Amino acid sequence: xxxxxxxxxxxxxxxxxxxxxxxxxxxxxxxxMVKGRVEGTIILDSNVFVEEGGIVQADVTSNSITVSGCVSxxxxxxxRAEIIAGGMVTGDVRAPRVVIxxxxxxxxxxxxxxxxxxxxxxxxxxxxxxxxxxxxxxxxPPPPAPPVVVEEKLPExxxxxxxxxxxxxxxxxxxxDTVEVVEESEDKSETRGGGFDFLRRKF
Amino acid sequence: xxxxxxxxxxLTxxxxxxxxxxxxxxxxxxxxxxxVVEGKVEGTIILENQVFVEKGGIVQADVTSQGITVSGSVSxxxxxxxKAEIIAGGTVVGDIKAPRVVIxxxxxxxxxxxxxxxxxxxxxx
Numbered sequence: 001x002x003x004x005x006x007x008x009x010x011x012x013x014x015x016x017x018x019x020x021x022x023x024x025x026x027x028x029x030x031x032x033m034v035k036g037r038v039e040g041t042i043i044l045d046s047n048v049f050v051e052e053g054g055i056v057q058a059d060v061t062s063n064s065i066t067v068s069g070c071v072s073x074x075x076x077x078x079x080r081a082e083i084i085a086g087g088m089v090t091g092d093v094r095a096p097r098v099v100i101x102x103x104x105x106x107x108x109x110x111x112x113x114x115x116x117x118x119x120x121x122x123x124x125x126x127x128x129x130x131x132x133x134x135x136x137x138x139x140x141p142p143p144p145a146p147p148v149v150v151e152e153k154l155p156e157x158x159x160x161x162x163x164x165x166x167x168x169x170x171x172x173x174x175x176x177d178t179v180e181v182v183e184e185s186e187d188k189s190e191t192r193g194g195g196f197d198f199l200r201r202k203f
Numbered sequence: 204x205x206x207x208x209x210x211x212x213x214l215t216x217x218x219x220x221x222x223x224x225x226x227x228x229x230x231x232x233x234x235x236x237x238x239v240v241e242g243k244v245e246g247t248i249i250l251e252n253q254v255f256v257e258k259g260g261i262v263q264a265d266v267t268s269q270g271i272t273v274s275g276s277v278s279x280x281x282x283x284x285x286k287a288e289i290i291a292g293g294t295v296v297g298d299i300k301a302p303r304v305v306i307x308x309x310x311x312x313x314x315x316x317x318x319x320x321x322x323x324x325x326x327x328x
Binding site: 100106110111 | 304307309312313315318319320
């Protein structure tokens with residue numbers, strides 16, 4: 001869950017290296033970069049990057065997720081989910097902002113806030129909250145804490161989506177595209193509570 | 204609903220169907236010319252060509268076409284043989300089935316997206 005060693009300038013988080021396989025649950029609040037393989041559950045109060053060649057077979061709950069690799073599982077992002085060209089998602093995606101680039105592939109349901117106001121730029125959530133109260137007075141807003149349990153959130157059939165997710169947005173959470181990659185950092189990706197039968201290393 | 208006027212829309216030179224800004228159309232549109240919706244369409248759209256739902260345009264219809272570009276609002280299921288694209292500001296409520304689906308930042312969608320995830324990666328351009 002840490003990894004600030006060799007990248008002083010970058011806010012580095014967890015990196016699952018190319019040859020690493022991780023099984024279990026990843027929780028925390030630092031960015032996660034997956035270049036190898038993750039099975040289980042990912043719950044992060046930060047950004048998730050599934051790099052090209054990375055494979056995630058897990059439900060993902062995070063601030064944002066950027067997929068250049070392959071994700072099989074449901075995604076709940078409080079800010080943004082993005083699928084880059086070459087990336088693939090099989091599963092449902094729920095986020096205020098979902099971006100799918102040309103060349104990306106997806107099979108599943110996409111849920112954004114359609115009934116409410118247009119997606120707000122980062123940091124401006126006052127408008128949406130006032131409008132939300134006007135539009136949906138009966139809607140009970142959820143607690144602002146980020147969602148914790150993935151399994152209960154997605155399978156329920158949702159006919160319409162209120163602009164609830166925006167309540168838990170963190171305006172200061174910005175793009176962390178520059179998270180550096182440490183090849184040997186598989187051993188940093190250990191988390192407590194994860195049944196990681198971890199890593200056949202190649203070297 | 205036929206027009207070649209320079210309405211400032213995507214359609215400048217080519218012929219095709221335009222549902223003008225103040226027009227409301229109810230029924231079925233079938234053809235192989237492109238369609239530009241600036242007004243409102245209810246019913247069914249089946250075209251072997253491109254469908255453009257312009258900003259302010261409202262489509263409450265199932266759309267089957269070669270491609271669709273949504274800057275306005277579509278309520279209904281979309282099946283295209285090539286590419287479905289939702290521009291920022293565009294809204295789709297319904298399912299989309301297409302080999303290529305592009306959703307820009309600022310677009311909104313509620314529904315299922317079906318692309319072919321079993322074959323080799325798509326070649327873009």
